[in-house]
Amino acid sequence: MAYNSIVLVREIWDTRDLLDGVVRSDGQADTSRLTTRFDPEDLNALEMALQVKDEHGGTVTALSVGASREVDVLRESLYRGVDAVYRVVDPVLDTADTSVKATAATKAVEKIGRPDLFIAGLNVGEGENSHVGVHTAQLLGLPRAHYVDRLQSIGDGAATCIRAIEGGYETVAISLPAALIVGVALLKEDPRAPRSAKARLKLQMKKTPIEQWSIADLGLDPATIGNVTICVGVEPVEQRAIDSRRIEGSDEAALKQMIQELKEW
């Protein structure tokens, strides 16, 4: 049996190389110096959907809520083999809280057509408050499995997945349609690790028009949807200064020196 999936994909600030502060003197985050990236957990979620399609057939649709900044996660999804992509763009979303974003995502999912699997990555920082996935699942009335580590099997109207819990794992069977919130950090060689963009698809899809919907297109009134949660300010967090030293593994004298320092410290 074939399964249709919708994956929520997001573009997030790339803070990995951010060494100094990000807070301006007016108490807001200064994002002008930051670049963006495809949320790694969402990439894992996308890979999970693509693997279901590879094995069982069906379609994968990528959905993005909010304007694209630098990395177009929808085009990147096309380069990895999804069948369709949709973007919700609206000025309202620039300052929207999670419940507004989840409402928009829900309406978009309904417009696309309800899937067998709604899949999202777990952890998104920067004001999204890392809960869009669960909130959307609840709005869609879908049963969910959270902190999903791997999808073990799918068939007979149910999915079996392994999810992380404190100090261990839980194997859960959940009936379809369902929402999976994927929360796993993967190494490149893991079979669950996301595939790369394909050169052929890049050439084919570079100019493919991407369908965009406004909040009004989704049947929502921008005047009546308002934020329930607001940010009241951002404070800088003092960073731990680490005096980092690089040692070549072959440099025995340096290793010896290190051990001496550690022993006498």
Place this chain on the structure above:
Amino acid sequence: MTNDVWVYAEHDADGLTDLTLQCLARGRSLADQQGGSLSALLLGSALGDLPATLGSRGADRVFVADDERLAQYSPMTYTRVIGSALKEQAAAGALLFPASTQGNDLAPAVTQTLSASCVLDCTAVDVDGETLVGKRLEYDRKALAGYKATGSALQVFTAQDGVAEAVSPETGRAGETIPVAVVLHESDCVSKVLKREIAQKTINLKEARVIVAAGAGVGSKENFALVEELAAVAGGEIAASRAAVDAGWATLDRQIGQTGVTVRPDLYIAVGISGAVQHRVGMMDSKRIVAINVDANAPIFRFSHYCIVGDLVEVVPKLIKLWQNYTR
């Protein structure tokens, strides 16, 4: 008045979780500061003396949903019961969950059910005038952002370890126990736990002064044995990243990171660990960090004191020898 604070009481085989006790302590002080009461919400089956424990730990009222169908955690049934219990409570101003896998799963769902405001993974929840502010770390832990509810929406927070110090039970203090009706829809009962694997606690890594941890980069059981030897020579405990536990080299109770243990030893040696955030949160406050990785660009080097670039198969035996032969 909507100054009453509610706390979701998570429990496992050992009783109430540590984080739940911290939430109770925080909830008590938030309720006192706002002149409200503290209610605890307890779900499960055959709950024994847990309601009494919640009373002795500061809850004025303990709402108990004791039902066989709640014996195992299921997102849909738990969301339903919490949602209905809170809907009848007009005075509830805030609801605190532990920021566990369970709490972080329930909070956004309950938020949707109750049209509430929600802030996850708070390191602090403070009173700010008429309302509460939840503070969480963002931008790779470089900024602390504060969030609050607009209007009079119920405020849902999940709180991380350290939000408050757990208070000891007070002898003679009791809360009023109030049963909660459990009404489930057929559509709620669509997921089932087939199997649970939980770490058998054979070791308390939190108390180890030296920890040597192995990650997926270690590559094989044989190489893992090499890392174990280094741990023995350095007088430390062996630990592992989630990937290494997945590979079957180490037991679950030795896993460091988000769903494992958080440690702050004097010395942390990470072997073949790339340093993904899931691992990092469990060890980043170690006093001295040594990382051995073949990839010179591994993220772990960004927060290590000693960054040893090289193949562990060559580096680890050298370290073992040098450590053994060390003399002042």
